[in-house]
Amino acid sequence: xxxxxQVNLNDNAPVTARTARPVLNQRSMARFALYVLAVTLxxxxxxxxxxxxxxxxxxxxxxxxxPKSLFPNPISFxxxxxxxxxxxxxxxxxxxxxxxxxxxxxxxxxxxxxxYALARxxxxxxxxxxxxxxxxxxxxxxxxSIPLSVTFLNFGLYDTLIGVxxxxxxxxxxxxxxxxxxxxxxxxxxxxEAALTLGCHxxxxxxxxxxxxxxxxxxxxxxxxxxLSWNEVFxxxxxxxxxxxxxxxxxxxxxxxxxPLRYAGGFVLIVPSLLFILIIRKYLLNMWxxxxx
Amino acid sequence: xxxxxxxxxxxxxxxxAAVNNVSLTINxxxxxxxxxxxxxGKTTLLRxxxxxxxxxxxxxxxxxxxxxxxxxxxxxxxxxxxxxxxFPHLTVxxxxxxxxxxxxxxxxxxxxxxxxxxxxxEVDKYLERHPAQLSGGQRQRVAVARAIAMNPAVLLMDExxxxxxxLLRMQMxxxxxxxxxxxxxxxxxxxxxxxxxxxxGDRISVMKSGQIAQVDDPMKVYTxxxxxxxxxxxxxxxxxxxVGEVVQSEGGLAVEIEGQRLPAPANLARMAGQKVTVGLRxxxxxAGEVKDGPGLxxxxxxxxxxxxxxxxxxxxxxxxxxxxTPVDYxxxxxxxxxxxxxxxxxxxxxxQSGTLLNLN
Amino acid sequence: MSLxxxxxxxxxxxxxxxxxxxxxFKRRRRRFNYTPFLLLLPATLFLAIxxxxxxxxxxxxxxxxxxxxFTFDNIDTMVKDTNFGDALKYTLLFIVxxxxxxxxxxxIMALVINTGLKWAGFFLYIWTxxxxxxxxxxxxxxxxxxxxxxxxxxILIQLGLTQTPIDFLSFENPTLVFVAVVIAELWRATAIVMxxxxxxxxxxxxxxxxxAEVFGASPWQRLxxxxxxxxxxxxxxxxxxxxxxxxxxxxxxxxxxxxxxxxLAGEAYKWYNDVRNVGVAATYALLIxxxxxxxxxxxLRFLNTKAEELx
Ligand SMILES: Nc1ncnc2c1ncn2[C@@H]1O[C@H](COP(=O)(O)OP(=O)(O)O)[C@@H](O)[C@H]1O
Ligand SMILES: [Mg+2]
Numbered sequence: 001x002x003x004x005x006q007v008n009l010n011d012n013a014p015v016t017a018r019t020a021r022p023v024l025n026q027r028s029m030a031r032f033a034l035y036v037l038a039v040t041l042x043x044x045x046x047x048x049x050x051x052x053x054x055x056x057x058x059x060x061x062x063x064x065x066x067p068k069s070l071f072p073n074p075i076s077f078x079x080x081x082x083x084x085x086x087x088x089x090x091x092x093x094x095x096x097x098x099x100x101x102x103x104x105x106x107x108x109x110x111x112x113x114x115x116y117a118l119a120r121x122x123x124x125x126x127x128x129x130x131x132x133x134x135x136x137x138x139x140x141x142x143x144x145s146i147p148l149s150v151t152f153l154n155f156g157l158y159d160t161l162i163g164v165x166x167x168x169x170x171x172x173x174x175x176x177x178x179x180x181x182x183x184x185x186x187x188x189x190x191x192x193e194a195a196l197t198l199g200c201h202x203x204x205x206x207x208x209x210x211x212x213x214x215x216x217x218x219x220x221x222x223x224x225x226x227x228l229s230w231n232e233v234f235x236x237x238x239x240x241x242x243x244x245x246x247x248x249x250x251x252x253x254x255x256x257x258x259x260p261l262r263y264a265g266g267f268v269l270i271v272p273s274l275l276f277i278l279i280i281r282k283y284l285l286n287m288w289x290x291x292x293x
Numbered sequence: 294x295x296x297x298x299x300x301x302x303x304x305x306x307x308x309x310a311a312v313n314n315v316s317l318t319i320n321x322x323x324x325x326x327x328x329x330x331x332x333x334g335k336t337t338l339l340r341x342x343x344x345x346x347x348x349x350x351x352x353x354x355x356x357x358x359x360x361x362x363x364x365x366x367x368x369x370x371x372x373x374x375x376x377x378x379x380f381p382h383l384t385v386x387x388x389x390x391x392x393x394x395x396x397x398x399x400x401x402x403x404x405x406x407x408x409x410x411x412x413x414x415e416v417d418k419y420l421e422r423h424p425a426q427l428s429g430g431q432r433q434r435v436a437v438a439r440a441i442a443m444n445p446a447v448l449l450m451d452e453x454x455x456x457x458x459x460l461l462r463m464q465m466x467x468x469x470x471x472x473x474x475x476x477x478x479x480x481x482x483x484x485x486x487x488x489x490x491x492x493x494g495d496r497i498s499v500m501k502s503g504q505i506a507q508v509d510d511p512m513k514v515y516t517x518x519x520x521x522x523x524x525x526x527x528x529x530x531x532x533x534x535x536v537g538e539v540v541q542s543e544g545g546l547a548v549e550i551e552g553q554r555l556p557a558p559a560n561l562a563r564m565a566g567q568k569v570t571v572g573l574r575x576x577x578x579x580a581g582e583v584k585d586g587p588g589l590x591x592x593x594x595x596x597x598x599x600x601x602x603x604x605x606x607x608x609x610x611x612x613x614x615x616x617x618t619p620v621d622y623x624x625x626x627x628x629x630x631x632x633x634x635x636x637x638x639x640x641x642x643x644x645q646s647g648t649l650l651n652l653n
Numbered sequence: 654m655s656l657x658x659x660x661x662x663x664x665x666x667x668x669x670x671x672x673x674x675x676x677x678f679k680r681r682r683r684r685f686n687y688t689p690f691l692l693l694l695p696a697t698l699f700l701a702i703x704x705x706x707x708x709x710x711x712x713x714x715x716x717x718x719x720x721x722x723f724t725f726d727n728i729d730t731m732v733k734d735t736n737f738g739d740a741l742k743y744t745l746l747f748i749v750x751x752x753x754x755x756x757x758x759x760x761i762m763a764l765v766i767n768t769g770l771k772w773a774g775f776f777l778y779i780w781t782x783x784x785x786x787x788x789x790x791x792x793x794x795x796x797x798x799x800x801x802x803x804x805x806x807x808i809l810i811q812l813g814l815t816q817t818p819i820d821f822l823s824f825e826n827p828t829l830v831f832v833a834v835v836i837a838e839l840w841r842a843t844a845i846v847m848x849x850x851x852x853x854x855x856x857x858x859x860x861x862x863x864x865a866e867v868f869g870a871s872p873w874q875r876l877x878x879x880x881x882x883x884x885x886x887x888x889x890x891x892x893x894x895x896x897x898x899x900x901x902x903x904x905x906x907x908x909x910x911x912x913x914x915x916x917l918a919g920e921a922y923k924w925y926n927d928v929r930n931v932g933v934a935a936t937y938a939l940l941i942x943x944x945x946x947x948x949x950x951x952x953l954r955f956l957n958t959k960a961e962e963l964x
Contacts, residue, residue: 031770038765038772042779048840049782051804052794064802114696121689129693137894138949139704139942140901143918146925146938147710148703170703177696193345194378198443199366199395202688212382231787233904234918238925247789251904255911259802262908266793273785281778303678314676350678361681502673 049270056080056267060260083264092249093268095161096230099245102165103229104222107172108180112218115180116206120189136174141167145235152239159240167235172225179224183217184210220283227276231269295356295369295446295479296321297342303350304337311337312348313503319481324473327483328490329500330526335483336375338500339449342481343372355447366395371445375452377436379424385411385435386420392443410442413472430461437469441476448478454489466492487527491515499523516574517640521647524572524640530604530615533578535571536644539564551610555587555634560652561641570647572640575615579633580605580622588633589614593626607632711942714935727932731940734933736923740915743831747916748899751838755895756888758839759846764876767854777851784844792908795837796822799909822910830910837909838902846891853887854880885956893952897945917941 055063056079058072083089117123118130145167149158157163187210195205233247240248250265257265297319304312311334319325327335340346342353344365353361360368371392380388387394390407398406411417414434424432433453440448453469454462470493473480484490490497491511499506499514499522507519518524524532537550539561546561547554548571561569584590591607591614598604598620605616607630616632618624641650718724731737762780766773783791798804799821806818821829857880865879881888903918921937924930 034765034768034770037761038770038776041762041765042776044840045779045782048794048798052797055797070804070807110695110699113692117689117692121686121692123686123689126689133700135949136700136704138897138945139708140897140938140945141704141707143901143921143938143941144704144707144711146921146931146934147714148707149925150714150931150935151706151710167703170699173696173699188376188378190374190376190378191380193365194372194374194380195391195395196345196365197343197370197372197449198392198439201364201366204395209380213380227785231785231790233787233789234901234922237922247787247904250793251789251907254908259800262793263797266790266797269790270786270794273787273790274782277778277782277785281781301676301678303675305675310673310675313673314678347681347683349680504673 052263052266052270055260055263058260060258063259063263079260079264080267083261083268086261088244088249088253089246089265092244092246095243096246099161099165099168099236100226100229102162103168103172104226106165106169107176107225108218108222110169111173111176111221112180114177115182116184116210118177118181119184120192130178133174133177141171142232142234145238149238157239159243161243164236164239164243164245165229167239168229168232169225171232171235172228175228176221176225179221180214180218183214183221186217187213217283220280223276223280227273230272230276296354297447297479297481298354298357299338299342299351300354301351302338302341302348302353304334304341304346304348306337310503312341314351315500315503315505316351317498317505317508319479322477322479324470324480324482324493324495326490326494326497327481327500328487328494328497328527329485329506331485333500334503335485335500336451337503339372339451339481339483342447343370343449344368368447369445370447370449371440371443372449373436373440373451373453375455377432377456379432379435379439381424383423384420385416385422385424385427388424388435389416389420389439389442391439396443406442406444407438410438413441413475414438430457430465433457433465437472441472441478445478448473448476448480450480450482452484452486453482455484455486469493487529491527499526501526516638517649518572519649521570521572521642524642528574530575530617532572532574532640533614534642535573535609535612535614536568537571538568539566541565550589551612553589553609555589555639556636557641558652561650564641564650568644569650570642570644572642573634573638575604575617577635577638578614578616579635580616580618580624581631581633582629584631586633587636588631591630591632593624593628593630596624596626605630708942711935711939714932715939717932727936730930730933731924731936734920736915736920740917740920743914744900744902744917746831747834747838747902748896751835751842751899752892752895754835754839755843755846756891759843759850759891762843762847763850763854764880766851781844781848783841784848786841787904788841788902789904789908791837791841792905795833795840795905796909799833822913824913827913830913834906834909834914837905838899841905842895842898846895849887849891849894850884853884857883889952889956892956893949896948896952900941900945900948917944 054070054072057075057077059074059076059078062072062076118126148167152158152163157166191209191213192205195209196202200208231247233245233251236245236248237251244252247269250262250269254262297317299315299317302312302315303310313334315334315338317325327338329335337346341348344360344363344367347362351361352359355368355370365372380391383391386407389410390403393403393406407420408417411420414437416431416434416438419427419431419435424435427435433456437450437453440450454465457465466489482489482493491514494511496508496510497514498508499519501522507514507523509517509519514523515527518527518532521532521534524534535550537548537555539557540547540549540554542554544556546557546559546565548557548561548569550571555571581588589609591609593605594608594613595606596603597606600620602617602620603622603624605618605624607614607616614632616630624630641652642648643650715727716723716725718726766777766780770776786794796803800806801818801820801822803821805821806815809815809819819829820826821833823830861879861883862875865875870878901918902916903922906914906916907919907922917937918941921934921941924937925934928934
């Protein structure tokens with residue numbers, strides 16, 4: 001830092017406490033400001049989460065109270081209770097779980113082999129293929145569920161969980177391919193070759209060496225696909241009428257839900273996501289870092 | 294057991310020939326070193342031997358069986374990789390026993406072999422540890438133990454010591470040499486470190502540009518380099534090369550270097566009137582102040598004390614010459630120095646191609 | 654890729670491979686390696702079905718009348734709809750305002766993380782939380798804040814800044830509604846930009862900024878002349894990604910503002926779900942698709958990027 005340089009330049013001259021101290025103060029002021037900024041940003045993220053939690057656990061009356069307190073008083077589970085037991089919530093949550101798990105399995109099953117191919121083999125068209133996968137980002141795949149719904153009707157996929165999962169897989173697949181590819185790249189090829197010289201086939205080298213080492217990363221990619229599916233609402237709404245996922249259910253009943261119900265719904269949607277982020281946080285940066293390179 | 298025969302091996306990467314027409318026979322139980330500068334194709338040749346690359350041309354025979362297109366696991370080889378390639382998710386025990394398990398050995402046999410290999414390499418105390426809990430030197434030992442536990446007919450090693458620090462490397466060098474003598478597998482050992490090559494190999498293949506420049510036992514490679522490349526690559530300092538002209542003088546045949554004549558052997562007569570390159574090792578030159586006997590008048594350019602001796606860089610005309618002297622030898626830059634080479638140890642090479650002249 | 658070992662300059666040292674001409678030899682014929690293509694096949698088929706097919710389908714539905722003939726009726730209906738102008742206007746305006754705001758805020762966050770302050774890991778974890786929160790949930794969260802009975806009004810009243818609750822989310826105050834939507838989206842979707850930028854910052858070798866520091870560059874100068882130029886690829890990815898996602902904004906607006914603020918994706922939803930006119934809905938989908946593609950094209954063109962840089 002230039003500030004430090006000034007201190008050093010003054011070394012020859014007798015440094016008095018008077019010349020040194022303002023410099024120090026300036027530095028610690030800057031540090032202090034940095035922390036204030038960081039804490040402010042943290043509050044900006046945290047406070048809305050607190051508010052929805054507080055709302056979800058307030059009594060019905062307290063929500064309309066005027067003026068109301070910033071803390072739920074008394075803490076009440078009535079709203080949550082009512083929401084969780086209202087019609088369609090339980091089954092749609094189950095649907096969401098199923099769709100998410102199918103998406104997770106499909107995107108890994110289809111995406112990981114492609115990621116492995118991109119990571120390990122040099123073949124004609126490899127770079128173009130990667131580029132192609134990247135350009136799929138320019139596609140509003142979710143919005144395209146509108147034309148897709150017509151086809152789904154013809155194939156009997158409309159209003160089925162597998163239909164929704166297929167679109168969610170398409171949504172997650174490009175990401176899964178790129179992320180798994182970077183995960184496989186991180187397993188040194190030399191290890192696989194060592195296994196080959198030690199008596200493995202290509203397949204057993206993969207299952208015995210590559211797979212165990214890539215497992216945590218693959219799990220993170222899988223969770224990522226699940227979260228994508230869990231959160232997706234547009235396609236889930238377009239492609240179903242009865243078999244709603246939880247977000248689709250909440251969205252569909254939004255306009256005729258009371259305030260407490262909305263808040264409880266929002267809260268329930270958020271909680272699993274928070275858990276997932278907690279689990280994969282170690283991989284978040286890696287995943288995006290590698291995808292961006 | 295296992296003799297290895299390479300016949301006209303060619304390996305291309307795009308248009309680059311990483312290995313260019315290499316033929317080489319390695320005897321059963323022999324310790325063969327592949328030595329050469331980085332990028333000359335040593336690793337590629339070794340990987341062809343291992344079956345990790347299939348050569349574009351030529352054939353590979355192990356024990357008279359053509360294995361050129363065999364997958365690695367059908368070759369009865371084991372390999373030690375440059376970065377060890379220890380499996381991080383397996384314990385030391387499982388690492389060493391991995392190959393045996395793949396070959397479906399019984400549990401008891403696996404245990405016996407793992408114990409034996411681990412004891413040989415003194416890693417038997419760490420069998421339950423994971424690689425992350427080992428030092429670099431210990432990992433290196435595990436890598437070797439994993440290879441020899443397989444009882445391979447052929448042991449391939451790619452610069453196994455290059456990642457160790459200097460002290461450990463020296464220690465491991467001696468230990469590996471003893472160990473490999475003991476197990477007696479045919480060994481192909483890749484290195485770019487000439488000291489390793491000279492001290493360990495039964496024979497050395499010096500590689501250059503994807504080709505083999507010379508195959509000989511270590512002393513021969515050192516004293517009689519096949520060409521200026523080998524002489525310049527091996528030895529520290531490298532061999533001196535001076536260009537001179539073969540002339541007839543009253544005392545017999547001589548070579549004239551920068552106007553100064555040295556006696557030359559009679560069988561160089563056919564080169565009379567032509568240029569030759571004279572190769573001479575620094576330690577085969579005696580330095581003196583006074584002009585006595587056949588020698589070369591030089592001027593000292595640089596004096597480098599190297600602990601056990603002094604390394605002098607001297608100049609004669611436009612050519613330079615390195616000499617070693619005892620540490621207490623009184624010398625300083627710019628002073629003249631009379632250098633008397635051991636005439637029996639001069640080597641004669643073609644000035645154009647740089648290859649050793651056949652003087653018989 | 655993983656096998657390219659030697660740097661280019663090594664080729665110039667003597668003794669390197671490839672310097673000597675090859676002898677005549679019969680090249681070994683090798684089986685073509687199908688493995689990578691087999692591995693790519695399922696993914697390729699899947700993507701073809703779910704990207705190419707609906708794209709074609711959207712064209713067909715948009716331009717087809719009930720008898721299967723060609724028609725502009727859907728486009729006509731879409732354009733003449735009273736909401737169309739507003740939806741287009743709001744969507745574009747929304748993008749123009751939200752994207753720069755997000756990039757700046759994300760950059761600040763990323764730079765704060767990158768100073769390596771104590772608790773950086775903790776801050777980063779908190780700041781990435783919205784990454785996992787759906788747009789619908791985010792809309793509900795901010796509804797609880799902006800509604801008449803919400804927390805903002807609560808705080809404003811307790812601070813004595815207003816006597817009666819302000820109607821943030823009503824027809825009378827379209828600007829306020831818009832601001833509320835922008836704030837909510839800023840809260841929800843800045844995290845993804847930040848993560849991309851943090852990852853981008855991490856791969857910039859410290860040596861560069863340190864070198865600049867040694868030569869006396871101020872923190873500002875270092876940011877402008879060293880860090881930002883090197884962050885360019887990440888910034889571009891973030892820009893493209895965010896803009897495309899912004900075209901699809903729907904549930905957040907819907908939950909927060911209901912029908913007050915029409916956006917393109919919301920209109921598509923409305924025509925499909927409420928009006929039950931797939932033709933017009935598909936036409937909206939087509940419009941969003943074309944806008945997204947055009948946007949990517951324009952970014953690549955104007956930011957002078959080769960597409961590979963985004964890899
Ligand atoms: N997989 C590869 N693809 C392309 N070129 C390669 C590959 N492997 C090695 N090469 C090239 O072949 C030459 C020999 O490499 P290598 O056998 O690794 O040399 P060494 O082990 O002697 O350092 C080098 O020029 C290197 O760049
Ligand atoms: Mg090598």
